[in-house]
Amino acid sequence: MNKGVLIVGGSPAGLQAALDLADSGAEVHLAENAPFMGDGQVTAMPPHLLRVRMLEVLKHPHVTLWTQTCLDRADGSGDSFHVRLRQQPRYVDVNQCTGCGDCLEVCPVTVPGTRHQAIYRRDGGQPECPVIDKLGKAPCTRACPAGIHVQGYVALIAQERFQEALDLVREAIPFPGICGRICTHPCELNCRRNEVDAAVAMRSLKRYLADWGRQNAGSARNQNPPKPWSAEDAKRVAVVGAGPTGLTAAYYLARQGYRLTVFDKLPVAGGMMAVGIPAFRLPRDILKGEIEVIEEMGVEIQTGVAWGQDITLEGLRSNGYQAVLLATGLHGSRRLGVAGEDLPGVLDGVGFLRDVALGREVSLGAKMIVVGGGNVAIDVALSARRLGGREVTMVCLETLEEMPAWDYGIAEALEAGIAIVNCWGPHRFLEKHGKFFGLEFKRCTCVFDEQCRFNPQYDENDLQTLEADTVVIAIGQRGELDAVADEKIPVLLQGRIAVDPATFQTSIPWVFAGGDAVYGPKSVVEAIACGKQAAASIDRYLSGGYRGNGRHKRPETAETNNGLPGAQFAPGAAADREGPVWRRPLTAEELLPKPRVPMPRLAAAKRLRSFSEVERGYSEEQAVAEARRCLVCGPCSECMACVDACRPQAIIHEQHETITDLDVGAVIYADDPGRGEQSAVMPGRGGYRVAPEDVLQSSAIAAQVLTRLAAIRPLRIPPQAPRILDDPARIGVLICQCGAAIARTVDTAEVGRHAATLPGVVVAQVLPLACTGEVAQTMGDMVAALDLNRLVLAACTCCFLDQACYSCTYQRIRCKHNLGVFDSQRATPRPLHFAASVNLPRIGWEFVNIREQCAWAHAGSSQAATRKARDLIAAAVAKSRLSSTRVPDLRFPEHSALILGGGQAARTCGDLLRSQNIAVRQVGARPSGIRRVDGRYAVMQNGQTWTAAAVVLAPQEPVELDYWVSVLGTKPHRTHPRWVWGGIETRRPGVFYCDPTLDGAMVGAAAAARVSAWLGRCARGPGATVAVVDPHRCRACKTCKEICELGAPQFVGPEPHRSCWIDPSICAGCGTCAAHCPSGAITAGYSTDAELEAMMAALMAAGERHDETG
Amino acid sequence: MMKPAKVLLFTCNWGAYSGLETAGAQNKSYSPNVRPLKVMCLGRLSSGIILKAFECGADGVLLLGCPPGECQYEFGSRRAEEAFATAKELTRLLGYADERLQMDYVAAGDGETFALKVRHFVAELNRAQGG
Missing domain, CATH: 3.50.50.60 (FAD/NAD(P)-binding domain)
Structure with missing residues (x-):
């Protein structure tokens, strides 16, 4: 069983510990608070080296990265910790995102106080998938019963993107024009702008959209046709x-x-x-x-x-x-239940409005009473004024402030000359000649009781009478x-x-x-x-x-745990969401009042002449100005523009916070103490803390953790089987459109047609997106159906190597993994995991980057980009045809280490390595030479020779440089102990140097971690770039040995048949030896001479043809 | 009209290739007739391979590697300089203009410099070829 280790913080120290532990065979969880590793951290490490580290962590099969995750708590019990990770949603599926950046183009929101949009990514941060900055739903959106994304359409109006805004409203309701006029706008009541001045006029903005849609009916209808x-x-x-x-x-x-x-x-x-x-x-x-x-x-x-x-x-x-x-x-109308209610001249409000609306005859008389204080009563009174009622009086129980009608309705009534009499309730109807003649009212002392229930109290002795021709009872519906x-x-x-x-x-x-x-x-x-x-x-x-x-909603089952078997939907997360949105402090600029743009209205004098609309609606300038008052609460407005822009459909707006419980053997806190949550880890048994920059200390901690987990069996990754390539070549060419990122500039169909004509090519196919798991499966089927043995993928990925380079990206690693180029498969699905890869062991791969090298570099010239893409693919096909099976000769020795020296560093290092069952021998600190012999290091001292897989140099006193030069190499320009970013590596892989001026226990422990990690890496097998020697052609001239300063070429076999063998554990794959081998016995790993020549010929000959054709 | 110069651009996998990629990502343009060919390290190139590029029809050959002292393999760029010097010597004997074969470097992630150096090489080459 492997308990695993939790590392908090994707700092250089966190990355170092993660790699040391994972290479040593421990299961590592790396929790990063930010959406990206390397975000918000200032580090001395050059960005390209940091990037390589981050990518190595991302592709490591033993590291699980948790972004946007904080350590909720860590309970120590016995030898392990029970930890709880709380992960915030990213709202972007990192397994689908191609990093094309289309979403960034369309986001209408700039997050207040920052320079980024609501969907954003960081330069140099990994993984390079954007994240949506969403504290929660905006209060307006949250308040809308119909689920309109209110902040979304406001944000789009602010950018003058009216069609998109209207589509967004129409997605949620079929009546934008109606709601834009008569909605009770709960959105505005909840608007955070009320804290500053007055709510954004969201209802009027919606109306503007509907009016805009009517004015642009031709185009609007075409873009959003009914089904x-x-x-x-x-x-x-x-x-x-x-x-x-x-x-x-x-x-x-x-x-x-x-x-x-x-x-x-x-x-x-x-x-x-x-x-x-x-x-x-x-x-x-x-x-x-x-x-x-x-x-x-x-x-x-x-x-x-x-x-x-x-x-x-x-x-x-x-x-x-x-x-x-x-x-x-x-x-139906509610009735008062007062004597005389059935008299002629007594009307009900609902019926009155219906008759008016349907154009039926309504006899009003000159004087009219309206009983009621709600919106219906106001509408009855205003309608009556328009129908010629000269004297209209509203009588209601409530005070002016208590009246349930909208303030602007009451104001409109007063402007229309309607008298409002408050605090009176109907007592009895007065009759004259069998007809209504007047109404007697009693004083209402109180409308609501202490529980705020409607329970009117009257003073039966305080009565007054109003005479009128008609009365309308508008006190409710039934x-x-x-x-x-x-x-x-x-x-x-x-x-x-x-x-x-x-x-x-x-x-x-x-x-x-x-x-x-x-x-x-x-x-x-x-x-x-x-x-x-x-x-x-x-x-x-x-x-x-x-x-x-709704089209944006995904089924509940997928979103409750975000697809993770172990994770739970965080309880109460939805309710908590209201919190962060409201708690965001408003910036000084936001707190400056910006008055609401007043709604233009029909002049009061004109209103009563007809039933024409009173509110006239905003102009475009007014609407945009009003929309720009929005305080961007979300901050994501959920306008869904990114969803529409994202071709791989990677954006999921409905995600939730998740909680995951893990049992780990140790917790290493490697985050900046300023970033909070340090209280969760208490130093002590199994809990460690390291400064975010201190890569040496973090390795020392890693060594202690490995000792602590010594009972576990390390997870050794089996060496990858060599690829067996059959001849003749049957090549499939796959051309990725990368959504639109490539297809926008490069004519992929044309490139495909050309590729199909190349020798050896069986099929050429254009793919919408190559880096998703589904496409990989399709490729697997294609290989089987057409009996292909080589594939050339023209996409953004640029090599088939199992290494992270300065220019690699998360998407490229994912693509290569999906295609089975190398295996990064985790045992269990994890938040950042790759989809299952296709297994194509008998396929030779070539990758061509036609995105950065063609589509993007020559974005201005589609023709030139297409031509270049054709030629690059032709070169890759030429190379692929020549590629053949190569099996590096791997001789991996037993896990052993030699420690040279006798001080504290040597003792600590030896103890820690022994606890991991690594054979350790300690000898004196001044050997006469260190050589690489037959896959091991051989150390010569006092006429004796010891061998081991790794060497730790741990002198007690500082040793002069010249001495190390003579020990590790022969010529002055050669190897010297050097401080690389890992702190203790020498020029020779597997040889580590403990600086005696540093704390011996610390540097010795760090060396132990690096040794164990190096042994783990060796056991994983050689990389694809390792050079291979043909022993029959080797003349044992030792030129390669002169060239290679890492010591990879070694001479094996008995005299006179000695020949060169390149130690795959040491070979870094540069190919320099192959360039200088006089007998041509060495084949460089990445491309052979023949392959280079074929590629050059293809690249240059193709140019010739184009010149001829124009 | 003058034929556009065909250039074979050797890049190492590290500094120069990263510059090539970054230039693309930043939409920095250069002549599309410059055809890149990546090797792990410029040390991989022998003088024979460099000359082969001319044989294949290249008007110019540009080698871009890592800045001094930053070679991923440390000794690779030193060896590349030797191979380059030999190739240069041979092209001189063959009477090639100096502008046709050049070696330079680009730091990792420096798309700007990459594009500048490639454009400069092409401009000088065209001048030499046209003149």
Whole structure:
């Protein structure tokens, strides 16, 4: 069993410890607080070397990287720690992201106080996949019952991207123009700008979008066409009630492919939107236009059809409807229950507005009383003024402040000359000649009780009388439930249809109900929200399974644990989300007041002449200026522009924080102490701390941890089997479009056509994205089907080597892994893990980079880039044809080390190595020579020779440089002990130098870790670049031995047949020996002379042809 | 019209190749007739291979490696200089203009310098060829 080690902090010290431990065979978890390693850390290590370290960690099969992860707690028990990791979501799938940067182009949000956008990445930070800066949902978005991404459309308007903004709103609701006018805007009530001055006018901005859409109808319609009509055999759903709930449900069900019929007993569609909201608030053409969009999707609307009279449930059922949604609304008025209420001249508010809306005759008289203080009462009063009512008085129980109507509604009423009389309640109706004549009121002393419930108290002795021709009672709505009762659907006490609150199902399974008839009088936006939920529920009922009702939502199962078997969805994470958004301190600039752009309105004098709309809407300049007041709470606005831009579909906005519990044998804290969370690790048994820059100390700790975990069996990675390549070459050429990053400039189809004509090429295929796991599987199938033995991939990846170079990237490593070029497979899925790779052991690989070298370098010239890509591929194909099986001769010796010296460093190093079962021999500190012989180091001293796989030089006194030069090499320019970034490496691989001026225990321990890591790396087998000697051609001239200062060439075999053998453990793959071998016996690992010549010929000959053709 | 010069560009896998990649990533352009060929280290190149490039039809051959003292393999660039000196000697004997064969270096990640040096080489080469 392998307990593993947790390292906190992707600092140079953390990386060093991770590599030392992992190479030694320990399982390492590296937790980095930031989204990127190397982010926010100032280090002396040159960036290209740091990058190589980070990439080595990323590709190491024994290291698991946890980004955006903090150590919640670490409980020590016995020999192990129980640690809890809390990982924040990245919102970008690192296994899909190609790093193309398209998302960065479209993000409309700049995060306050920073220079980055809401989706961003860091230069030099690894992995190079962007991260979304999202503290949570913005308060406005959170508040919207219909789920509109409010901050998103505001952010897009601020960038004048109106079409995208409108599409975003339309994604969530079918009625942008209606909601833009009459929504109760919970978004604005929750706006953080209220802390500074006044909320952003989000409702008016939405209206601007709808108006913009109407003005640009031609283009808008083309870009967002309604879906085609559903198939003839689609399942049929009936909706009773063409109000906002019914129409919304119909809209979303039609989008899912159902056939919808909406019935309404009124002569017009729209429900309360048509007969409850006066035209001066919601012009009828706006309403009609948005209902038409729904009809264009194939929804049939039948008006003048009353449920209970013209249609019944049974009848619908027999006509083939498989589900019904009852959204009948509340079209009756509540009654006062006061004597005289039935007199002629006493009207009800809902009926009055309906009659006005339908153009029916309404006799008002000159003087009118409106009883009620809500929005309906205001609309009744304002309508009455427009219909010629000269003297309109509103009487309500509440004080002016308590009135439930909107402030701007009350202001409008006062501007229209309507008198508002507060704190009076109707006592009795007065009659004269059998007709209403006046109303007697009693004083209302108090409307609400201590629990804030509606419980009016009156002073029965304080009465006053108002005379009028008519009175309208606008104190609330009620349902008309005769049909419901006839159909035997249970009804609650308050007169609402009883439904399952989760599914909106009534007691009859195929009958659903929603809207005001279910939950009482609420706003249009609530009705839309209910319609969406009911539609999702009906879809679930009819399709028999879960289906998300928004395109951006992914199924619950995938998001709860982000695909990790061990991780849990953090409890309460969703609720916590409100916190960080609200806690973000506003910058000084943000706190400066920016007044809200006032809504242009029709002049008060003109309003009463007609029912034309009062609010005139923002101009483009006003809308953009108003949108720019947004405080960017998210900061991600969830405008979803990145989702649309991302071709590999790597962006997942619905991710959650996860918690993972691990048992580890030790915890190393290598983060900057300033970055918090240090309290979680207490130094002591198995807990260590190291300064983020101190790579030597971190190796010393790694050695102690290895001793601590000595009981574990190291995870040795088996050497990779050599690739056996058959002849003749059957080559497949794969050309990656990299989303659009390559295809934008390089004509990939043309490149493919050309590649197919090259000798040896069996097939050439263009791929949308080469670096995803799915594509790798497809390639595997292609290899099998066409019996290919070599593949050339033209993408962004540039070599087939198992090494991290200065120019490598996370995506390239992932691509190579997916294609089975090398194995980085973790035993269990991890947050940053590669998908399963295809196993193609008999495939020779060549990679060509046509992204950086063609598409991006020659972005200005598509023709030149395409031509160059063709030639580079031709060269790779030429090389691939010549490539053959090469098996390096690996002779790996036993795990052993020689320690030269006798001081503290030598003692510590020896003890720690012995505890790892590495054979150690300690000899005097001044050998006469160190040579590489037969795959081992041979140390000569006092006429004796000792051999071991690794050597540690640990002198007690400083030793002059010249001495080391003579010991490790022969010529003055040769090897010297040097301080590389690891601190103790010498020029000779596997030989380490403990500087006697440093703390002996520390440097000795560090040397022990490096020795064990080096032995682990040797056991993993040689790299692909190792040079190979043909012993039959070798003349044992020893030129190579002169050339190679690492000591890789060694001479083996008995005289006179001695020949060179290149020690794969030592060979670094530079190929210099091959260039200088006089008999041509050495083949360089990366490309042979013949391969180089073939490539040069292909690159230059191709140029010749182009010159001829022009 | 003058034929555009064909250039074979040898880069080592480290400093110069990283410069080549960075230049691309930063959209720094240079003549598309410069065709790069990567070797692990410039030390891999013998004078014979360098001359072979001319034989294959290159108008110019540019070797780009690591800055002095930063060779990944330490001794590789020293050996490359020897091979380059030999090749230079031979091209001189063959009467090639000095501009046709050059050796230079680029630091890791320095796309700017890479593009500058390649552009400069091509410009000088064209001048020598055209003149």
